[in-house]
Amino acid sequence: MIDILVVDDHPIVRNGLKQMLSEERDIRVTGEAENGGEMLRLLEERKIDVIVMDLSLPDRNGLDLLEEVKTRYPEKPVLMLSIHREEHFGSRALKAGAAGYVNKRTAGRDLIAAIRKVATGGMYISVEMAERLAFKVGGGLSELPHESLSEREFQVFCMISEGIKLIDIAKELSLSETTVSTYRTRILKKMDMQSDSELIRYAVRNCLIED
Structure with missing residues (x-):
């Protein structure tokens, strides 16, 4: 029996x-x-074989929480579940330690197979994501602007795109406002954009945030 959280x-x-x-x-x-706090408590109390976790939680950034889980419970596979398209978040989730990534829109089709796969030590990615990764490795796909961002830059980019003020981003990430402002400058330069409005339009157009 596979026990799921x-x-x-x-x-x-x-x-x-x-x-x-x-x-x-x-x-x-x-x-x-x-939320993340409740999840960590349950991991201490119960036998869990596979964690099925939403990428967007109210109290923690999903990728940061994933890294903490893999540090504390490296043997437990985590399946990330999200409304965001795989090509934008899937590879980042896998790099952070996820055993698989399932889009909520196709969960009815993919989730059962994904759970069984990761429960036996495997990794799960959809056919579409596998094809994209293969094309990218082979040079058949050019890198999208946001894919050049570091994990922290990408996190700040998403928060700016959601209309969160720099001072509030700084508080949530436990950083100084100056540091967040520096990240913003780097993001604009790497993505060849001039303003937050451009970042927001890009994020909406590429389904990185909900419009």
């Missing part, structure tokens, strides 16, 4: 996932959490 801040999503997984004989939901 479902982590998502939307009750309707958690209930939908539990309903879908309950139909499988070899999978059961052992716990559910609505």
